[in-house]
Amino acid sequence: MGVAGAKYTIYLGCAIPYRVSSYELSARKVLNRLGVELIEMPEFNCCGLPLESLSHKLTLLLSARNLAIAEQVGLNILTLCPGCAGTLKKTNKVLKEDKVLREEINRHLSKAGLEFKGSIEVKHISQALIEDIGLDRIKKAILRPLKGLRVAEHSGCHLSRPRKHIGFEDPENPKVLKMLIEATGAKCVEYLGETECCGSTIAAIDDKISLSLVREKLLHVREANAEALITICPACHIMYDANQMRAERMFGEKYGIPVLHYTQLLGLAMGMQPNELGFDELRVNPSKILERALEAKQRT
Amino acid sequence: MLHEKYTNKDAIMEEGEGIILSGSEKASPSRVNPKFKYEVLRVPGGESLIHCFQCGTCTSDCPVARFSDKYRPRSIIRMAQLGLKDRVLDSDFLWLCASCFTCTDRCPQGVEVASVIRALKNMAAMEGRIPQAFKILLGNLIKTGYIYEIPESRIKRRETLQLPPLPKTNVESLTKSLQNLDIKRFLEGLPQKSSEVRVWV
Numbered sequence: 394m395g396v397a398g399a400k401y402t403i404y405l406g407c408a409i410p411y412r413v414s415s416y417e418l419s420a421r422k423v424l425n426r427l428g429v430e431l432i433e434m435p436e437f438n439c440c441g442l443p444l445e446s447l448s449h450k451l452t453l454l455l456s457a458r459n460l461a462i463a464e465q466v467g468l469n470i471l472t473l474c475p476g477c478a479g480t481l482k483k484t485n486k487v488l489k490e491d492k493v494l495r496e497e498i499n500r501h502l503s504k505a506g507l508e509f510k511g512s513i514e515v516k517h518i519s520q521a522l523i524e525d526i527g528l529d530r531i532k533k534a535i536l537r538p539l540k541g542l543r544v545a546e547h548s549g550c551h552l553s554r555p556r557k558h559i560g561f562e563d564p565e566n567p568k569v570l571k572m573l574i575e576a577t578g579a580k581c582v583e584y585l586g587e588t589e590c591c592g593s594t595i596a597a598i599d600d601k602i603s604l605s606l607v608r609e610k611l612l613h614v615r616e617a618n619a620e621a622l623i624t625i626c627p628a629c630h631i632m633y634d635a636n637q638m639r640a641e642r643m644f645g646e647k648y649g650i651p652v653l654h655y656t657q658l659l660g661l662a663m664g665m666q667p668n669e670l671g672f673d674e675l676r677v678n679p680s681k682i683l684e685r686a687l688e689a690k691q692r693t
Numbered sequence: 694m695l696h697e698k699y700t701n702k703d704a705i706m707e708e709g710e711g712i713i714l715s716g717s718e719k720a721s722p723s724r725v726n727p728k729f730k731y732e733v734l735r736v737p738g739g740e741s742l743i744h745c746f747q748c749g750t751c752t753s754d755c756p757v758a759r760f761s762d763k764y765r766p767r768s769i770i771r772m773a774q775l776g777l778k779d780r781v782l783d784s785d786f787l788w789l790c791a792s793c794f795t796c797t798d799r800c801p802q803g804v805e806v807a808s809v810i811r812a813l814k815n816m817a818a819m820e821g822r823i824p825q826a827f828k829i830l831l832g833n834l835i836k837t838g839y840i841y842e843i844p845e846s847r848i849k850r851r852e853t854l855q856l857p858p859l860p861k862t863n864v865e866s867l868t869k870s871l872q873n874l875d876i877k878r879f880l881e882g883l884p885q886k887s888s889e890v891r892v893w894v
Contacts, residue, residue: 405859405860406839407839407840407841408841410839410843410847410851410859411839411841411843411847414847414850414851414854414856417856418854418856421856433857433860434860435860435861436860436861436862436863436866437838437860437862438834438838438839438862438867439834439838439839439840443830443840444827444830444831444834444840445792445811446788446811446814446815446818446827447814447815447818447823447827447831447876447879448815448818448874448876448879449736449737449738449811449812449815450737450874451871451874451876454870454871454874455834458867458870500873501870501871501873501874502870504869504870504872504873505866505867505869505870506866507866507870550791550792550793550794550795551794554793554794554795554797554798555794555797555798555805555807556798564794564795564798565798588795589756590756590757590791590793590795592756592757592791593791594791594792594793595757595788595789595790595791597824597826597891597892598788598789598824598826599761599789600891601760602757602760602761602789603791605760606756606757606760671854
């Protein structure tokens, strides 16, 4: 796809409107700056991932319904949540390949006058940035290179796993988010357990285990002397930012690691102001890293 | 110090992984159902159960197993193969899978471990064995199209932030698409006061 005029339907899912508007706000700002047009689709529903434990068929049907709705306007879907992207991608792939299953799902959808045809693709924002917009175009939009900033990345499980359904990223050695971070001028540091899970999916089932995973990640990030942890998933962000204080209380430790959405980091590098990018919505105080980022000289 | 946890994983695995038949299972062979594995194979996601040769890659790479003394994917697979149906479907540990898919990606036998575990959860759900949190999420979905009820304050805040209005699912159309799935069965025993059940932290 060409660089100018990239156009998608935007799929928000459940977690972002429920709790993570800082991500949506900053993502819309940077995508707009990059010339991406987002079409709102009023009729979308949950992607189905959180209910897959109850019924695989329910999940297939919910995601197929979203795909069928987006097909009506003939645009690819862009999601901010890797969980939604993964689920929609998987359903899209499975239903394109399996005629019998597709007919069965379409029998359900037809009750509401909908049909899955398999005519569009689904991309997570990171995939759209790397494949459709491209690193060159992103680099050209950087007005305030974040030189000297040391950050750590957390891609999250569903951005790349399971490999056979996602495909665009290597789960054992993820590099898309790293490349996107380095495009801002910041340095992406390596740390132990980069690909480890945030634990959000079992947060409602076992608090102690999920917060143990949060603790482990934050300690590893601190060991690497990173100034912030960069996420690109609403669920991972909730775990590391909103729940960081709960983990601190549970384990009697202090981590103090700011957690930024990648789109916030990119927005800063594009010369945008913190209040445009939802920085006041973050729970862990980002003032230190903001100060450092704003020190970076604006290119005139 | 942090690194030690990784090297100690094997030790943790050995302690927790043995399957010991409980008294009642030993006494009554009827509790072991040798046909159970064939049931699992027929559930979507369960197809690869039979290929597991118990190497333990799944458990040793599982992030949850590192912090839980109950959750062991290899044991769950073995119990399913052996036919310890009630032991698996009644368990709390079945619901501890974080769906990170590390096990699925690394299994040398191509067993889709996370999907087999999901198939087992689907079987448990069909029998009404469902953690309360999932009932609330499903209840919200049926009501609004999304698994959370977005609070009014959030919707107002969107205006302040100049975000576009939220998509509003056409619930009537969604209900029509779902009408033949019989999902209301999963709502049995839905807690009256949903605010008392944690659906997220």
